[in-house]
Amino acid sequence: MSKPPSVSPLVRSIEALSGQVIADCYQCGCCTAGCPIGEAMDPPPSKAIRLLQLGRAGELLDSEGIWLCASCMVCGTRCPRGVDYALIAEACRAVVLRRPVRSGRVGPETVTDEDCEEIPQQAFMASFRKFSG
Amino acid sequence: MAEGKSRRPEVAGPEPAGTQSASTDKPAISPVSRRPRVGVFVCHCGINIAGVVRVPELVERAKTMPGVVVARDYQYCCSDPGQQIIRDSIKADKLDRVVVACCSPTLHEATFRKAGEEAGLNYYRTEIANIREQCAWVTKDRDEATDKAEDITRLAIARATHDESLEPVGVTVNKRALVVGAGIAGIQAALDIANAGYEVVLVEKQPSIGGHMAQLSETFPTLDCSQCILTPRTVETGRHSRIKLHTYSEVAEVSGYIGNFKVRIRQKPRYVDFDACTGCGLCMEKCPARVEADFERGMGKRRAIYRLLPQAVPNRPVIDAEACIYLQKGKCGVCAKVCPTQAIRYDDTEKFVEEEVGAIVLATGYELLDHEKMSAYGIGRVPDVIDGLAFERLLSASGPTQGEVKRPSDGRVPKKVVFVQCAGSRDREHGMPYCSKICCMYTAKQAILYKHRVHDGEATICYIDVRTPGKGFEEFYQRATDEGTTYLRGKVSKIFRQGDKVMVWASDTLAGRKVELEADLVVLASAVVASPDGVELAKRLKMQLDGHGFLTEAHPKLRPVETLTGGFFLAGCGQGPKDIPDTVAQASAAAAKVLAMFGQDKIFHAPTTAWVDEDICVGCGNCELTCAYGAVKVDLQRGVAAVNVALCEGCGACSVACPSGAMSHRNFSKKSIYEMTEEAVR
Known part of the structure; x- marks a missing residue:
């Protein structure tokens, strides 16, 4: 699906690495609701994607949440918009590791x-x- | 009257059925018989066209094109003075074809054709060159735009050069209507048509009329009782002298065309003599067989001989053959024994009746999304997870619990109820991508009604967005929050059973955290989907459906209750999810369209239809297979295809499918397409 690229280059690279379209998320929060470690995740998946939508990728990369994600993929499986946060978190980790x-x-x-x-x-x-x- | 065969226009044109006599522009019987005289009129459309296309230059270039005797421009050709210029020019310059280079033909083709007709030019000899949508609006460079506008105009001239004079096809109208589906949409349409003095045949698949509205408790945003506002309508429908009701029946087949349909209706066996039965209800009291009632949506049971509700119209029970002990095992027969009028007929069979009508209103309605599509929500597995319609039955005073809220698993009064919105709606991955439109309001209503019934109960609504675009809707939503309903913003991920509780994994996106809710009862606002029976019927009738099975209207804004097939109209949720006021308004609109048709003795159909060159046709039948309207049939005796011009919508699919080139299209012949192509690649 063609969507205009994100403004922030950092978000663009996360999109490219994960293959996910950040703008597709409509912030329903279903990913957070289903996350088995949702109580501990900071930021929780929906909020993490919100940060990316606002171009605040730096805050997400510095957060603990991306390292807590166990890639169980419940979030992506139940997402009504087909956005897989597990892949986004993986991309964020890769970006940090490649710094x-x-x-x-x-x-x-x-x-x-x-x-x-x-x-x-x-x-x-x-x-x-x-x-x- | 339209016959089931076409004629070669060169030999004799279609029967002159219109108001204009065939001699009006006699000279141009055949395009090659004399030199065409084309007038080209270029519209500025304010700056819409003139801001990009160099109009004076286009006019100069048009003057040099073959056949053009006059080319002019005007600020707004669609205005009165603009049309007058065209009318004057037709007379002064003796034009026999007109090309207007302007906006899309969907907007002003009729305007300019009418203007030409007023000046004595045949209606079908005016062509549009769309230089706005297809040129000015999509081209930035002025040189390129002017060149493209020239090309488009030249193509339109080439086409106009081959235009023949055609007369509209007149069809007589049988002034009776068929309404399919007797929910509130079908009832309203039927009443409106019948009250205007015309006969209506109303077909309903259930044993009685009222549709889903008969299942509802109270209606938003006024909280008036659904039954109380519906029953006056159902009673009036049942008693109306001009409404012929076929309940427990389905439309099996429709043949014919606009104004003249033949409908075959299948009446399911009722096993009860409709005329002998008085509706006393003794049989239903004594019947020993009990099964789940579909009408109660799993919340209650019914007997094998049953009616949907006490206020049923018609008030005649039917026997469910699968549940009836006598019909299955040959023993019992209690209903027959107790019936005071001997109305039970165990040997009843299905019957077919034929009706003739001129117009058809499709009000086929909706269903809720299949439980299997929402496996994460536990519905169907967890007894205390129910859908919105089931909860309506629990709230309804005439429901299985007499309006007392009791949960299905153990009959206890639930103290904590969680309502889950967007269960399958707005979910392109697992359910339906669209918004079901009614759920925000009915969930708010259900929460309010629940709190009215259970004063110490807690109601929580999990939502993604609350949408309240209706009169009094926002205030109603505020009322729900004022009366103590908790709104939690976040889509629910999972619902499962834990002991005697139902656990809901939700989130509070406003606080940015995950929430686990413990509930006694969970109510899902399941997505509204087109009724599967309606979809099946629509496919048989070759109606156009959208990707989700909803009937497609002829134009989303300007023809919202018509279909692309002449004589078929739409009302209610079969066309898309909508609430009761919208449904009633749409049904009345559909009735108005039917009445507009019935107001004429004859309706006229565009003659730009397919026609067969019988000398070439070998009767292979490709055209018949391709036709979406059932307008082409192969005449087996003569071995050639025949076009029913009253049914033909002029789509052109058959002429593409024809391998021998026998099938063509009036005023869009192969010759004109070749010449237009030649002009395009010049």
């Missing part, structure tokens, strides 16, 4: 305790693979 790091090399010794708290484990592994050795 460039400032220093050229990464080793376990360079990681501070603070980083350990903040950086997702997947990101550690990915960066070790890419930037160590």
